[in-house]
Amino acid sequence: MSNRSKRYTEDFKNTIVELYNSGKTLSELNSEYGASKSTIKLWIKKAAPIQIDKNKTITTAEYQTLIKKMAKLEEENEILKKGYGHICKEKLDTVYNFIKDNKDNYSVKLMCNIFNIPRSSFYKSLTITESMRSIKNKQIQAHILKIYKDSKKRYGAIKINYKLRQININISLKRTQRLMKKLGIKSVVCKKFRPFPSKSKVEEKKNILKRDFNASRINQKWCTDITYIHTIKDGWCYLASVMDLYSRKIIGYSFSKSMDSKLAINAVDNALNLQKPVKPLVLHSDLGVQYTSCEFENYLLGTHLLTHSFSAKGCPYDNACIESFHASLKKEEVNLVKYYDYNSAKLAVFQYIESWYNRIRIHGSIGYITPQQCEDNCKKYA
Structure with missing residues (x-):
């Protein structure tokens, strides 16, 4: 399969560049992570520093971003000047006060030019007696x-x-x-939020998967779950993962310091962006609040592709495949080390999933090949 058809997240690209700068060769990165050498070189080039002055450098990508920001600022400045007549004409006192308060920080001529008012009018306002x-x-x-x-x-x-x-x-x-x-002040007191009690009954939802973890193609059945990873400095961090049940590949994941709906959504969103499914598919999860929230359900409805399936209450076997992956992650990586902070844990998770689990570790359930090989074979003979 051509590398041109592969898609990578910005986080993936930045991490590959970071690994290259830490000593990894292009051949090693190509072998371990599947990206071509020419593609990696392009990422490295975009991240290469540009000398601005003696004490400051920026990357090529940052330089291009600065050019875009400058163009946007010029456009915003033009809009501000044109809109002044409609917005600020009746609030000249406010404009004059702003210029007066900031005349030690900015040029009066420049501020008057931006607000499109004569300097003589501003200086005249200084002599007006306050009521x-x-x-x-x-x-x-x-x-x-x-x-x-x-x-x-x-x-x-x-x-x-x-x-x-x-x-x-x-x-x-x-x-x-x-x-x-x-x-610009108001009372900070608000009504107390009253969450549902933790002992409230969990509403049972439809289980479409019903422990049928077999699939005839990729992007037919996905499963997702969240697990905990501890760090010394930042405490508990959380990993949300999405697995394709045909290839057993981790096709999307998100790592965060917060265990909320956004974490679950980001993982599924990454999977959608990388896999680009064209046919409807089933996404299976447990009954965790992240997956039963209105925010998550509204996101799924917006995709028009994902039908949500749920495990029964207190039944991890209904989501056994992703549970098994997280167990392997703990046994083979997380429980063997102590991570200092969020960033070190994030890098370790990235390396485990992208280099080891997806590309090297073989799986008995898919004929003792790697998930990446399984996915590639499916695309080859599709």
Whole structure:
């Protein structure tokens, strides 16, 4: 199969470059991870440093990103100038105050040019006498801020208005609200979130797979699960994996410090992006909250390809294949070492899955070949 048809994530590319910089040869990387030497050279070239000055370098990719950012900034600046007449004309005081507050940091000429106002108009505004109401509002705002901070940001407009009245500042609630909005403050207190109790009954969902782990082709049946990996510095980290039941290959995975729906979604999303299935398929998981969440279910509906199948409550045998993979990961890698932090664990997981498990480790269930060989054979004779 041509390397041109293979797809790699940015994380995969960056890790390969990191391994090359640590001493791995192109031949070793080609043999262990399946990417061609010319492709790896291209990744290395994009990551090569460009000298900016004596003390700073950037990569080719970063340089191209900077060019795009500059073009975007120029476009945004043009939009700002054109939109000023529609947005800021009625708020000249706000613009003048901004220029006044920042004139020690930026050029007045430049700021006036950006906001498309004459410098003479700005300098004229400096001589205008501030109104008594404006002065009074600033005094009241100082009291509001003190009350707000003394309450540890817990008070809202009603309580702050009450405290103002106690110190003989008798203003309306509406005025208090307006001044608080101008200051950009509001009560940080919110209603307590009441989660479902942990002992609540788990709703049983449809098991389409029914322990039939056989498949006639790749991208027909997938299974997914999450496991825990401990690190000394960062504590528990979490790995979500997706396996193709035909090849037993780990086709998608995600590693994170948080065990949430996003972790589960990222793993499936990686699998979809790499495999590019064109026919509907079954995705099997357990009844974990990450997989039964509305966020995960909405994501699956958006793909229009994945039909969700669930294990029975408390029955790991319904998802035995992915459970077996995680057990192998623990026995063959994780339990043999102690990872210092998240990054060292992530690199170890990457090497185990991409180099060892998918490309070297043979499996009895697929005729004692590697998952990658099984997938390649399926594509060859498809």
